[in-house]
Amino acid sequence: MNLTALVLLAFAMSTDAFAAAIGKGAAMHKPKFLQALRIGLLFGVIEAITPLIGWFAGSVATKWVSEWDHWIAFVLLLVLGARMIREGFSGGDEDVPPEPQNQSVLMLALTAVATSIDAMAVGVGLAFVDVSIVEASLLIGLATTIMVTIGVMVGRLLGSVIGKRAEIIGGVVLIGVGAVILYEHLGA
Secondary structure, eight states: OOHHHHHHHHHHHHHHHHHHHHHHHHHSOOHHHHHHHHHHHHHHHHHHHHHHHHHHHHHHHHHHHHEEEHHHHHHHHHHHHHHHHHHHHOOOOSOSSOOOOOOHHHHHHHHHHHHHHHHHHHHHHHTTSOOHHHHHHHHHHHHHHHHHHHHHHHHHHHHHHHHHHHHHHHHHHHHHHHHHHHHHHOOO
8 A cells, every 4th residue: 555545545534533523613612723733633643543453453353343333433423412412402592602612531532432433444454455554543643633623623613603503513413424424334
């Protein structure tokens, strides 16, 4: 596998995280660039670790991961999205919350794990290809860091336009990402 193929793979692996980051950025109501970068780094590290786990699991876990990865990602994103929607509806009547709401590290990490489960399956596949798994994982982590940071900032723009309903929209986005993952795997 050449460098161009690895870079394309890395950015393909980061698309789910990018979509989720837009929702997170919208729910945060004007996150700063450093917050976006920290979230990007969290997602990037998790996204870089999962192909390593998959690679180490190798062919033993291939059948289990490929059969269930989409369900695991869907359920995690569904639960996280539903929680965001519930919190969006439980707010007051004002258009904008009094203070920006920070996302908990646990919720961000769970979202990152949910969007990176497919990278674990890719890692399993990479175990059978002549490729440096360390190089591939680092590229996947870097691409995800970049895409999530951009996604949070895009979400910031959307959040200022849609006010307090941003968390509801962010939850819908997470559920949508989970549904797309499920659809792609079931349709394939």
